[in-house]
Amino acid sequence: MKEGRHVTIKMVADKAGVSKSTVSRAIGNYPDISDKTKEKIFSVMKELNYYPSAIARSLANRISKNVGLVLPADDDFFLNPFFQESLRIISKTASSRGYDVLIAYNGDNETRSVERLVKANKVDGVIMMRSVVQDPTIEYLRDSNFPFVLIGKSIDYSSVHSVDTDNVDACKTLTKKLIDSGCKKIAFIGGDKNSVVTIDRFNGYVKTIEENGMKLNKDLIQENEFSSMNGYRSIEKILKNDSSIDGIVITDALIFSGVMDYINNHKSYETGESSIKIKVIGTFGTGNFQQNPDIEIINVDVDSKILGEKSCNTLIDLLEGKDVEMTQIVDYKISNIN
Amino acid sequence: MKEGRHVTIKMVADKAGVSKSTVSRAIGNYPDISDKTKEKIFSVMKELNYYPSAIARSLANRISKNVGLVLPADDDFFLNPFFQESLRIISKTASSRGYDVLIAYNGDNETRSVERLVKANKVDGVIMMRSVVQDPTIEYLRDSNFPFVLIGKSIDYSSVHSVDTDNVDACKTLTKKLIDSGCKKIAFIGGDKNSVVTIDRFNGYVKTIEENGMKLNKDLIQENEFSSMNGYRSIEKILKNDSSIDGIVITDALIFSGVMDYINNHKSYETGESSIKIKVIGTFGTGNFQQNPDIEIINVDVDSKILGEKSCNTLIDLLEGKDVEMTQIVDYKISNIN
DNA sequence: CTGAAAGCGCTTACAG
DNA sequence: CTGAAAGCGCTTACAG
Numbered sequence: 001m002k003e004g005r006h007v008t009i010k011m012v013a014d015k016a017g018v019s020k021s022t023v024s025r026a027i028g029n030y031p032d033i034s035d036k037t038k039e040k041i042f043s044v045m046k047e048l049n050y051y052p053s054a055i056a057r058s059l060a061n062r063i064s065k066n067v068g069l070v071l072p073a074d075d076d077f078f079l080n081p082f083f084q085e086s087l088r089i090i091s092k093t094a095s096s097r098g099y100d101v102l103i104a105y106n107g108d109n110e111t112r113s114v115e116r117l118v119k120a121n122k123v124d125g126v127i128m129m130r131s132v133v134q135d136p137t138i139e140y141l142r143d144s145n146f147p148f149v150l151i152g153k154s155i156d157y158s159s160v161h162s163v164d165t166d167n168v169d170a171c172k173t174l175t176k177k178l179i180d181s182g183c184k185k186i187a188f189i190g191g192d193k194n195s196v197v198t199i200d201r202f203n204g205y206v207k208t209i210e211e212n213g214m215k216l217n218k219d220l221i222q223e224n225e226f227s228s229m230n231g232y233r234s235i236e237k238i239l240k241n242d243s244s245i246d247g248i249v250i251t252d253a254l255i256f257s258g259v260m261d262y263i264n265n266h267k268s269y270e271t272g273e274s275s276i277k278i279k280v281i282g283t284f285g286t287g288n289f290q291q292n293p294d295i296e297i298i299n300v301d302v303d304s305k306i307l308g309e310k311s312c313n314t315l316i317d318l319l320e321g322k323d324v325e326m327t328q329i330v331d332y333k334i335s336n337i338n
Numbered sequence: 339m340k341e342g343r344h345v346t347i348k349m350v351a352d353k354a355g356v357s358k359s360t361v362s363r364a365i366g367n368y369p370d371i372s373d374k375t376k377e378k379i380f381s382v383m384k385e386l387n388y389y390p391s392a393i394a395r396s397l398a399n400r401i402s403k404n405v406g407l408v409l410p411a412d413d414d415f416f417l418n419p420f421f422q423e424s425l426r427i428i429s430k431t432a433s434s435r436g437y438d439v440l441i442a443y444n445g446d447n448e449t450r451s452v453e454r455l456v457k458a459n460k461v462d463g464v465i466m467m468r469s470v471v472q473d474p475t476i477e478y479l480r481d482s483n484f485p486f487v488l489i490g491k492s493i494d495y496s497s498v499h500s501v502d503t504d505n506v507d508a509c510k511t512l513t514k515k516l517i518d519s520g521c522k523k524i525a526f527i528g529g530d531k532n533s534v535v536t537i538d539r540f541n542g543y544v545k546t547i548e549e550n551g552m553k554l555n556k557d558l559i560q561e562n563e564f565s566s567m568n569g570y571r572s573i574e575k576i577l578k579n580d581s582s583i584d585g586i587v588i589t590d591a592l593i594f595s596g597v598m599d600y601i602n603n604h605k606s607y608e609t610g611e612s613s614i615k616i617k618v619i620g621t622f623g624t625g626n627f628q629q630n631p632d633i634e635i636i637n638v639d640v641d642s643k644i645l646g647e648k649s650c651n652t653l654i655d656l657l658e659g660k661d662v663e664m665t666q667i668v669d670y671k672i673s674n675i676n
Numbered sequence: 677c678t679g680a681a682a683g684c685g686c687t688t689a690c691a692g
Numbered sequence: 693c694t695g696a697a698a699g700c701g702c703t704t705a706c707a708g
Contacts, residue, residue, distance in 0.1 A: 006459075008684095019694065019695045019696075020696095021687080021694070021695060024688085033694085034693060051457035052458065052686070053685055053686070054459055055460070055685075055686085056686035057687080058686090059394055059686070059702085060685080060688085060699080062344075066440070066460075084422070087441075091443065100440050100460060102438050103429050103438070105433075113433065120389055120392035121344075121391045121393050122404075293603075344701090347702060348702095356678075358680095358701090358703090359679060359704080363677095366703085371678085375677085375678085390702070395702055395703080396702090399703070
């Protein structure tokens with residue numbers, strides 16, 4: 001299938017009249033080589049269209065120049081703009097530093113896919129996107145002392161390299177904004193309640209509600225999964241419990257989109273009237289620019305690009321033996337959308 | 339960083355009292371091994387927690403057990419649900435057949451990222467998602483005789499393995515449905531006009547319009563990029579040219595979402611009235627379930643899962659020397675959404 | 677049914 | 693500044 005014959009370092013060496021060692025050193029850009037032979041070698045490499053085999057190199061060096069990207073197994077995750085932006089930037093960053101990205105999944109309570117990659121030496125390190133409480137993959141990686149960095153926070157383990165937004169603080173600030181805007185009854189709709197992100201944001205919400213002398217009401221709180229369907233159903237339930245809410249805090253772009261769908265669909269098209277009294281929605285990411293002139297939208301932008309870029313650079317720094325901080329916090333931005 | 343010492347085939351052999359060859363054969367599940375030694379070897383492997391090095395294996399076999407997934411470089415692509423679903427299923431399929439997925443990009447007129455993967459022997463074959471006219475990556479892959487399969491159609495080259503929906507036919511059927519629903523003036527909003535998908539769908543639209551004695555009107559046609567912003571702006575432009583259109587054909591979920599945003603935002607919230615007279619929208623994927631009681635939505639479902647799965651299986655079949663068809667067409671489904 | 681040996685294509689002490 | 697040799701961890705004819 002492939003070209004008849006792969007050109008190897010030996011062929012380059014022969015043609016250039018030097019040894020394999022010398023060619024290897026030329027490629028590796030070692031200092032102690034005469035410019036003359038170096039030039040000769042490079043010209044032969046070009047002529048022969050030579051490319052070192054990454055595989056052979058890996059075996060000799062015991063490094064693969066691959067990083068594994070571990071994705072959550074739930075389908076919804078892939079619909080999240082956060083994932084998309086991160087994947088792209090991680091891939092770019094890795095590539096700029098000479099690494100490639102290999103995909104792996106983090107199934108429910110199963111680490112096999114990651115374990116296979118690690119044990120088979122297919123990756124040098126791993127980036128994990130989103131973790132749950134007592135994440136088995138984290139436990140496995142930590143126990144086998146394998147280099148990895150987590151996008152997000154590890155609740156259970158302290159000695160984990162991580163890049164995260166301060167989600168508790170972000171959600172406190174966000175909730176406070178709703179209160180400052182005059183909201184008296186603020187609902188909360190979150191994703192998977194085992195997800196660390198959801199937990200942090202929920203805590204921020206709770207603290208702010210309590211600190212401001214409002215009472216926490218279970219009927220106004222929904223936590224399910226990271227999907228627009230969840231948003232749609234959650235807001236429906238909440239409104240059934242109490243139609244007088246005037247604000248909502250939402251933890252995720254997909255959920256937000258489901259909530260907006262619900263609201264837009266439940267306005268009378270005849271009269272333009274709506275029984276929905278929501279004045280302000282605070283959310284983490286909107287996904288697209290759905291609007292509604294009656295509702296103020298406050299968005300927390302967690303900067304998935306910086307998170308992705310930092311996680312990747314941190315991992316590679318780690319692999320290259322550089323000093324890295326254990327925990328890095330990336331700023332968030334809050335802004336009004338309409 | 340890693341565990342003190344990696345366990346190798348040699349250590350297993352020694353402990354089991356056999357040679358490396360025999361261990362290798364046991365792993366490879368060769369027939370000619372006595373059950374006794376096989377058992378012995380497996381128990382030692384378990385005991386030592388041995389895992390063969392994929393790297394060493396690759397070097398010996400000259401295969402990497404990796405497939406490259408080549409993604410378009412434009413950011414918008416990543417927001418497309420089609421991409422997300424495909425990535426997931428491709429990854430699953432590859433994994434079930436013992437392969438891993440490596441990400442690569444197909445930059446504007448540049449094949450470097452793919453070329454590097456191929457030349458460095460990091461992948462055995464490549465899956466390309468979406469191609470443009472005279473795609474340089476396709477040319478490179480074909481010229482170097484490297485195994486690959488294209489999701490989509492190759493306009494320029496016939497001897498390319500591909501898995502595709504019949505987009506011309508699908509868009510003909512779709513457009514005809516709008517006509518049957520009574521539409522008299524049907525606009526068209528498409529993505530990048532160099533993209534083969536867009537071209538095919540546009541052709542389907544054009545043919546149907548002409549076959550039904552309607553006249554093609556440039557003012558009603560917009561082709562730009564695969565983004566919701568494009569949808570928003572395109573519908574705005576078209577309506578400015580002619581506010582009497584009563585149907586639209588849209589080639590992409592993101593574009594659709596932008597169009598719906600526009601329509602929902604340009605209805606008077608006071609009176610519920612709208613100057614927009616669109617009765618039916620035909621689209622390829624909706625992304626989410628945005629609705630509008632005034633508008634009938636007809637969706638073509640291109641089944642990205644089957645496309646992803648087939649492309650991956652075809653590639654691996656190819657790598658394993660099985661017979662595969664050059665072109666495979668996957669059925670689409672048309673259904674009314676509301 | 678099993679082992680010794682050569683080979684996959686690199687890198688890297690070691691010696692000069 | 694350069695080369696010969698050993699090694700990375702496997703596989704696979706070849707011989708028995």
